[in-house]
Amino acid sequence: MQTHIFDVIIVGAGGAGMRAALESGTRARTAVLTKLYPTRSHTGAAQGGMCAALANVEEDNWEWHTFDTIKGGDYLVDQDAAEVMCKEAIDAVLDLEKMGLPFNRTPEGRIDQRRFGGHTRNHGEAAVRRSCYAADRTGHMILQTLYQSCIKAGIEFYNEFYVLDLILNEESGEPVTAGVVAYELATGEIHIFRAKSVIFASGGFGKVFKTTSNAHTLTGDGVGIVWRKGLPLEDMEFYQFHPTGLAGLGVLLTEGARGEGGILRNASGERFMERYAPTIKDLAPRDMVARAMVQEVREGRGAGPNKDYVYLDLTHLPKEQIESKLPDITEFARTYLGVDPVTELVPVFPTAHYAMGGIPTDIDTRVLRDNDHAVPGLYAAGECACVSVHGANRLGTNSLLDINVFGKRAGIAAAEYANSTELVELPADPQMSTISLVEGLRSGTGTERAINIRRAMQETMDMNAQVYRTEATLKEALGDLQELKRRYLNVSVQDKGVRYNTDLLEAIELGFLLDLAEVLVVSALERKETRGGHAREDYPVRDDVNFMRHTMAYREVSAHGEEIVRLDYKPVNVTRYQPMERKY
């Protein structure tokens, strides 16, 4: 076992992690631990763009952007956080440009902007061009540019290091951050990283679902680790389903496709969004579009042999526009479905996409241990965190924005805190629980195979906790999950080696996924209303009286030694915008 000492440890090298590293790296001794080579992070899959009210192509301002974000999030957004994000968005985009990001350009040579779902002019009047983009590879360019800037800044990376535990110690009865425990994939060695501050930027957990746009590696490790430490998770029931996943596969086709003029049609060719959102039609927020699509299929207007998807129609767009502005998704459709978007309709259906909830933080990205108190030295940013700027439903492009704005803030805050404090002592044997986790699985003689449990979990989540939910389906899912968690105790891995043991790590990741799926379902059961990404058929309207509040879930162990999920609530921070009905 090796021990390393740093000022700041960043867990994750996606957009949020590397943006943080650029700030903290210049201020304090920083190391980034990542289970993937940085450029493999899923930020690279983001396509459509990153919004900021640059007003490069038409009139716009950050206040409208704030309003859209809040309304898009069905008023569950913490408005102070949304203001921070939308105001700092402009600098966030310009920062990236200065680092070299190759944005698409206007004829004047400025950063070009295009329309995106839910982004409007003057509080909902009409769609506005706000999304800064680089073809349909904006995330790829962000990830590459940030990695390149990290190389330039000489940031230290520990690649293929899986963080498996957070080390907290107690100071005057309160938890304080002492470091993390990591597992080195290449050697199987356990490392302790002592640090004054730790930033979690470990991404989402889309793999709880079967049909998802998320990577195989998005298993919510960071969120799971924090959860197992007894810290709360916020708004876990709000999971976003993106309308346009390739049918049956989940591979994403960016909303930018509709921003460029793409239209959704049902089996008979009808532009059905006209019925659901008469003003901005196909560019309504994702939750609404996804529900409309499921509705069409349920009412028998779905297309295909099983009538189980709808179409994305780009055929009326000029070929050059498709090839130059949407080259990658065009290729995805061609490669994976054998469909050419230039001349054919593309079968699409909602796909699990983005976790609005996660590790609760304040606007300085400090991780909360209850409604009011932060854990000293602990920070979170990006998809694993919940600030909450996305509320009940994230607007397209606001995540790339989130990771840049709050990644930067996390880097600054963590480094400044580190520079103002001393290293916290390690508790006794901080590596023990990780070693027993790893060795338990490696030497286990159980009969269960991880893949079967994973498949069953994803199956039940897709069936019961997807776009539409009811008390009955959620209970079904919860029962299944609890059964699966029992089976998980009997899991064993076939690879007993120490080098590159991905069999072992996938089993560990599955453990995190099961925990998070359960929190998601329990939180969803208790939210008896329909809001944003959380649609309860048995409670089809928003209930501001009872549920205009964030869910806070805590892990507790009952008297019989059973793990239970306890729910509590946190008020929404409202500054300027009172909740209104959400119409587009």
Place this chain on the structure above:
Amino acid sequence: MTAVIEVPVIDIPVATDVTFRVRRYLPEIDEEPHWEDYTVALFPTDRVLTALEKIKGDIDGTLTFRRSCGHGICGSDAMRINGRNRLACKTLVKDLDIKKPITVEAIKGLPLEKDLVVDMDPFFAAYRAVMPFLLPEGHEPTKERLQSAEERARFDDTTKCILCACCTTSCPVYWTDGAYFGPAAIVAAHRFIFDSRDAGAEQRLEILNEKEGVWRCRTTFNCTDACPRGIEVTKAIQEVKQALIFRRV
């Protein structure tokens, strides 16, 4: 508004048994790599990556490979499939001849660590060595730097690189001379050399003028053929060579 539309016909496919011949190497057990056959049921539209997941999940958990995004965007799963470098997640069963076993082995030219996993550090070291970051000149502007659409188009192709190493590990020169920077590093350099906002072209060209730089390329086009992003790699290398000869970017 009801448009008259062509409804694409999508056949409902059937699963067939496909055999994969995988070159296995477990460093703690095997002295030498060896081949092993596995048969899994797959749909024509399944990816080779799906097959590997199935083999790992249902048959042999020790099978080790890297993967993440599953749709050709993260660059994790470069491997040699039927003798050519490709991404497992972008290679569909229907595009392979399944009458014979499909061979799968690690990319070559980088140290083999386990099964399909190689040590990527030398690859990334070459990438870092060409200064793959913007080196602008003058004062930071308050707003964005201006760049025309034409200037932007000049280096568009090489911005698509996902650092999968398909190209570098298909290059016959790289197989024998690990000191060669390799096509991926040259692609990265190209991306900045031809960026109108960058002023570091001179330095990067100097680096690529080294003994192990662009002159090592013998225009074998394996890199271009292998690139899953469709980057015209050899063309990029040609442009760098010309920039060096004519000292003009």
Place this chain on the structure above:
Amino acid sequence: MSVITPIGTLYRGGEGMWTWVLHRITGVSVFFFLLVHVLDTALVRVSPEAYDLIIATYKTPIVNVLEVGLVGAVLYHALNGLRVILIDFWKRGPRYQRQMTWVIAAIWFALMLPGTFFMMKHTIEAMFGSTS
């Protein structure tokens, strides 16, 4: 599950790779021939007899066949060398490299078929009797 041969497969490169392999093989062959050729030509400094003796071997059928091989090798190397130069300097070269491969193959055959005939003419006549 069978254990088969331990070595990896051959890399299945495209035209680009194989034309290069051939270019290299022909280049090396011609180089070694050139070494020998200068040596034998050097015999003109020794004596006309020595030179004529060595040149006589060039006229034997077996060496005559090798001679054809040499011409074929030089011709291929030259044509592909031009292709490589076009790839290096012509803007569209890299994009048309494959087409250029087929063009040089066509030229090679077009020149080698009659060329072989003429070069072998004497050998054929010597072996099978004159046809004229």
Place this chain on the structure above:
Amino acid sequence: MTTLDISAPRSGAKRSGQRSNFELYSWLFMRISGIILVVLVLSHLVIMNLLDGGVQRINFAFVAGRWSSPFWQIWDLTMLWLAMLHGTNGMRTIVNDYAERNQTRFWLKMALYTASGFIILLGTLVIFTFDPNIG
């Protein structure tokens, strides 16, 4: 040959860091000499192997006839130098590619340069000091 299985580069990833234009010039030389050689060598082959009787008519007298003209002297001299330098430089690349150890590489190159140097000098000498009245 070159495509057999090699799992790791045979010569380690140590870059020399050597900065000079040598490789650039040598690369350029390969192309320029190549173009000139196309004319020289192909004509040479046509004359020697195809025209009136090809190799059958070649003998001492034929050579003597040819080298009595400075045109052919210069032709052959250029061809010798260019082909040898081109070939040697090509062989140098190949040695760089396939030699596994620096030691081996060094000695192979030494052998190559010695052989080439000897042949070029010998050839030059022969062309310049050729005496048609010998014997």
